[in-house]
Amino acid sequence: MKIESLYTPHKPAMRALVEAIHQEQGMLPQFYWPMDMLGAEMASAEAVGIFEGEELAGFVLYREVPGAWEISLVATHPKFRRRGFMEALIKHLIAAKGQGLELWLEVHEANHSAQKLYEKLGFSLTGRRPRYYKDGATALLYSRP
Numbered sequence: 001m002k003i004e005s006l007y008t009p010h011k012p013a014m015r016a017l018v019e020a021i022h023q024e025q026g027m028l029p030q031f032y033w034p035m036d037m038l039g040a041e042m043a044s045a046e047a048v049g050i051f052e053g054e055e056l057a058g059f060v061l062y063r064e065v066p067g068a069w070e071i072s073l074v075a076t077h078p079k080f081r082r083r084g085f086m087e088a089l090i091k092h093l094i095a096a097k098g099q100g101l102e103l104w105l106e107v108h109e110a111n112h113s114a115q116k117l118y119e120k121l122g123f124s125l126t127g128r129r130p131r132y133y134k135d136g137a138t139a140l141l142y143s144r145p
């Protein structure tokens, strides 16, 4: 596996990966990324991806905010799940972020696999935003120094 920053030429592969997730699980509130929203987020966020050979196995979108890097999207292609790709990619981000910055993210209360991932990587639950998602669910806020 290799980890690289992603740029405009990688956007079709990022879109295809998100479409594969939608095909697998439907457009769930816990991963609600219609293509127009994804395009807007990709236009304004940084992206880093993890590859198996030449194939994009997973990627993360994030942006620098005061005091932190805020992660907005975390996705592993269904066929590459549970092989440690996202764990490796987020560990890379933890090592790459500037000294003194935190990593922040939010996750749907029903997204237990993502919560397990973040907890394994040392993130702590720091807050809740009730009725944050379109289905009325709560967002759990996680951060890691």
Ligand SMILES: CC(C)(COP(=O)(O)OP(=O)(O)OC[C@H]1O[C@@H](n2cnc3c(N)ncnc32)[C@H](O)[C@@H]1OP(=O)(O)O)[C@@H](O)C(=O)NCCC(=O)NCCS
Residues within 6 Å of the ligand: 021, 030, 031, 058, 072, 073, 074, 075, 076, 077, 080, 081, 082, 083, 084, 085, 086, 087, 088, 107, 111, 112, 113, 114, 116, 117, 118, 120
């Ligand atoms: C959540 C997601 C990114 C995990 O990616 P992944 O590459 O399969 O994760 P990894 O293989 O690196 O797993 C690392 C750890 O995360 C946890 N984890 C990952 N998937 C899990 C699952 N389905 N159930 C329970 N724990 C899980 C485990 O602790 C795992 O370690 P282990 O395999 O040693 O038990 C992936 O399932 C995904 O893309 N889901 C759909 C999109 C999504 O919901 N994104 C998050 C919100 S933006």
